Amino acid sequence: MKKEGEELLLPFLKIRVMNNKKEWVSGYLFILPSLILLIILVFYPLFLTFIYSFYDMSLTSASARYLGWEAFQKLSRNRMLSLIFNNSLTWTILVVFFQFLLGLGSALLLNKSFVGRTLLRGIVILPWVMPGVIAGMAWRLIYDPQLGLLNHYLQTLGIINQPLTWLSSPTMALYAVIFAAIWKGFPFSTIMYLAGLQGVPPELYEAAEIDGANERKKLSHVTLPCIKPVITVTLLLTFIWTFNYFELVYIMTGGGPAEKSHIFPTYIYDLAFKRFRFGDASRFAVVDFLFLLIFSLFYVRLSFRSEESS
Amino acid sequence: MSGSVLEVRKVHDQEKKPEQIITFIFALLLAIFVIFPFVVMVSMSLKTPGEQFTSPPYLIPHRPTLSNYLHVFGRGSMFAQYFLNSLLIASVSTLIVLGVSVFSSYGYARMDFPGKNVFLVLLLLSQLFPLAAIIVPLYRIMGNLKLIDSYFSLIIGYLVFSVPVGVWLLRSFFLGIPRELEEAAIIDGCTRFQAFWKIVIPLVRPGMGATAAYIFFITWQEFMFALTFITSEAKRTLPVGIFDFVGQYETNWGNLMAASILICIPVFILFLFVQKQLVGGLTQGAIKG
Numbered sequence: 208m209k210k211e212g213e214e215l216l217l218p219f220l221k222i223r224v225m226n227n228k229k230e231w232v233s234g235y236l237f238i239l240p241s242l243i244l245l246i247i248l249v250f251y252p253l254f255l256t257f258i259y260s261f262y263d264m265s266l267t268s269a270s271a272r273y274l275g276w277e278a279f280q281k282l283s284r285n286r287m288l289s290l291i292f293n294n295s296l297t298w299t300i301l302v303v304f305f306q307f308l309l310g311l312g313s314a315l316l317l318n319k320s321f322v323g324r325t326l327l328r329g330i331v332i333l334p335w336v337m338p339g340v341i342a343g344m345a346w347r348l349i350y351d352p353q354l355g356l357l358n359h360y361l362q363t364l365g366i367i368n369q370p371l372t373w374l375s376s377p378t379m380a381l382y383a384v385i386f387a388a389i390w391k392g393f394p395f396s397t398i399m400y401l402a403g404l405q406g407v408p409p410e411l412y413e414a415a416e417i418d419g420a421n422e423r424k425k426l427s428h429v430t431l432p433c434i435k436p437v438i439t440v441t442l443l444l445t446f447i448w449t450f451n452y453f454e455l456v457y458i459m460t461g462g463g464p465a466e467k468s469h470i471f472p473t474y475i476y477d478l479a480f481k482r483f484r485f486g487d488a489s490r491f492a493v494v495d496f497l498f499l500l501i502f503s504l505f506y507v508r509l510s511f512r513s514e515e516s517s
Numbered sequence: 518m519s520g521s522v523l524e525v526r527k528v529h530d531q532e533k534k535p536e537q538i539i540t541f542i543f544a545l546l547l548a549i550f551v552i553f554p555f556v557v558m559v560s561m562s563l564k565t566p567g568e569q570f571t572s573p574p575y576l577i578p579h580r581p582t583l584s585n586y587l588h589v590f591g592r593g594s595m596f597a598q599y600f601l602n603s604l605l606i607a608s609v610s611t612l613i614v615l616g617v618s619v620f621s622s623y624g625y626a627r628m629d630f631p632g633k634n635v636f637l638v639l640l641l642l643s644q645l646f647p648l649a650a651i652i653v654p655l656y657r658i659m660g661n662l663k664l665i666d667s668y669f670s671l672i673i674g675y676l677v678f679s680v681p682v683g684v685w686l687l688r689s690f691f692l693g694i695p696r697e698l699e700e701a702a703i704i705d706g707c708t709r710f711q712a713f714w715k716i717v718i719p720l721v722r723p724g725m726g727a728t729a730a731y732i733f734f735i736t737w738q739e740f741m742f743a744l745t746f747i748t749s750e751a752k753r754t755l756p757v758g759i760f761d762f763v764g765q766y767e768t769n770w771g772n773l774m775a776a777s778i779l780i781c782i783p784v785f786i787l788f789l790f791v792q793k794q795l796v797g798g799l800t801q802g803a804i805k806g
Contacts, residue, residue, distance in 0.1 A: 230628055233709060237624030240617045241684050242636060248655075248677045249643045255654035313547055321540050329792070331551055336788050338738030340756040341777040345554045348561060348770060356557060359573045390554070402800035437800070451647035454740050475649040480745060485653050492650035499645045 253496070259489035274486075282490045287466070287474070291491065295450060295470040298385055302449045305389045307442060310396020315430075317397070318404045328401075335394035343458030346387040350374050350459075380460045381468040388455050392448070396441055403437035404430065439510045446506075447499060471495040562586070562775040569771050585775035596776055598751060599758030606668055606754060607736040610675040614683040614732045615725060617676075622687035623713055627696070643681045648741055651677070659746060670746040671754070675736045683732055689801040690724025691717070727794035730787045737784060755780050 261278050264271040274281070282288060317328050334342065349357050350373040358370040373383040411429045420428065431438075453472040456462065462469035462477060469477070471491060479488035556576065561569065563581040589596045624630075625637060655674060656665075664670040694717060702712040740756040747753055759780070762773035788795075 230709075231630040234624050234628035234630035234633070236620075237628060238621045238636060241621035241680050244617060244676055244680050245639065245643060248673070249651070249681075250639070252651035252654035252658070252677075253646065255657075256650055259653060312543075316540065316543050316547065319540050321537065321544055323544065327544055327548055329789070330548060332788065332792065333555065333785065334551060336734070336784055337781050338740075338756055338784070340738065340740050340759065341780060342554070344759070344773060344777060345558050348774070349554060349557055353572055354570065354574050354770065356574050356576065362573075390550070394551075398796050399800055402796060447645060451649075453647065453649060457740075472647040472649040475647065476652070476741065479649070479653050479656075488649075488653055492646070492653075496646040496650055500642075503645060 256489045256492050256496075259485055260493045262486045262489075264486035264489075265483050271486075278486065278490060282487075282494070287469075288491070288494070290466075291469055291471055291474050292494075294381060294468065295495075298381060298388070298456075298470050299446060299450045301382075301385050302388045302392065303442060303445050306393040306396045306445055306449075307438075309389065309393040310441070311400050311438075313393070313397045314400035314404055315426075317401055331397055332394045334391050335398075337391075339391065339452075339454030340458055342387065342391045343455050346384075346390075346455075347374065347459055350383055374460050375464050377464050377467040380464060381456075384456050384459045384468065387459065388449065388452065391455065392445065392452075396445060399437055399441040400434060403434035407433040443503065443506055447503065450499060451495075558774045558778055561770050562778055564771055566771060585771040586779070588772050589776045589779060595750060595753070595758060595761065596779075599753050599755045600779075602668070602752060602758075603737055603754040603756075606671050606675070607733050609668075610672050610679060610736045611729050611732045613672070613676065614679045615729050617680060618683035618687050618728070619718070619725065622684045623691055623717065625684065626688045626691035627699070627713075640681050640684060643678075648678060652741065652745060655742075656745060665746060666748040666752060668752065671739075671742055674742040674746060675739060679732045679735060682735070683728055686728045686731060686798045687721070687724060689798050690721050690728070693724075693797075693801060694720050723794050724798055727791040727798055730791040731795055734784050734787060 261273065261275055262271045263274050263278070313331060317324060317331065349355050352358060352370045352372045355373075357373070358367070361367045362370070371379070374380050407430060411433070412425060415425050415429050450470075451472055452470075453476065456468060456470055456473045457476070460468045462473045466474075472495070475488050475491045475495065478484045478491065560576050560578060562585050563583070564578045565580060565582050565584070568578055568580070588594065625633065655677070659665050659670045659673075664673070698716055698720070699712040702716045703709065707715065738756055739754075743754045743757045747757065755776075759773060759776050762769045762776060
């Protein structure tokens, strides 16, 4: 115990030795280029978006009119806001949940030994590596009512009687894109969980076996607790990325039919560059950002608390 | 004696057999699920126009042809130009990001200075909003600088999301290198910068390769900025350019899928080479962060 404590202290002792003014200066010099870029290219535009959100503003800045808080009162009465919010939550929660299941399942599978495992490990990653635009086009082809193989197979199997228009149906369009998004993104979860699984010490499984644990017990009492930190991080990352994922929805449905499948990023883009309503676009962007910020803060606090208690 | 060992083994194998079959079935299902869209793409890219529109559709072309691929590079097609544009923009962006983030990530990984954690949090915060949230101000800034419809608009725009990713990834590679090496070099009379440049950089080279590949990959496929900042046909990049094959009334699926496969190939090859490094960096970066 004592030895462990000393080891923990060691880095701090070292830092103190090296910690002088010169180190500060060179530290700042090293991070300066990226910091400047970050401020100019990320935080300054973000600040401008907040400013724009208080204006009624279109393509030409000459016509900008200051609205103040009234702008957000108007936004709260905008019936598109609740639709976009619902869609974004449905989209994100379903995609993240199924990517988690599929990612964990495939990682457990790929951690076993079987013929062709190396090949499958290489193949599994492909959907995540392929450009989003192309994934969107490929799924458009699969869903196509006439040319698509999905309808054909489902009809052959007798599951449906006539071709369905997946992407142009107001009720199904979003869910059809959700399925494609699960396919596109789950390999990232697979990679993360596979790396996590490979870090679980084999002794733990041996000990569990001696205690008479079956496969299910081993999963819930050894595997999952061991990879919990990886799960926590992966869920947060996939949540943020999915919430902000633009390409698939934009390519596959364009937010349609009748704006029923829009999520935040696609609707913001449409407002800005199809209708040139920069003010409205900025307000939706602010809501998007604040929601993710608050969500992430809560998530991080909650996961830290549960880590401390366990 | 040896007979009984063999027997025990046999029994063990028999117990394992059903389990292995189940594993194999799941592996097969996973493979089909992952590959199916790619098979659809390849199939369509090999079909003649007549076969493309046959109803009901089928997977294996009766008379496979490469004419779609030839068409993509053929007369009247801008594909080769788009390819060069994409290559140029992705390469230049990658070089800039690498140059900037190699110093910054080292600073974050190794040096100690007031406010370091604040800057790290800022770096993470920059991942929280959609690009759509800052595209309006960026568009106006580019407009004021007369950069709209230039390669620079995309190269600068791509720094927005690739610098934070580059710094974060490289930082995790630096963290994986033992501190003692630099300390030994400094004791031997190297300056801090020499220790960084001569000792650490060579060691982190594989990590730099993986980071470069990842940055190339995300800039190669970027769509929203490319769609917005570039207005003239000759300067388009591939993700926007393939929409040439999507007509207002009819989509040329054969050409579109052939072009799509050609766009995928460079990134797939790139990934093949850096997969191991990159996975290490991504998982380490996420967990240590």
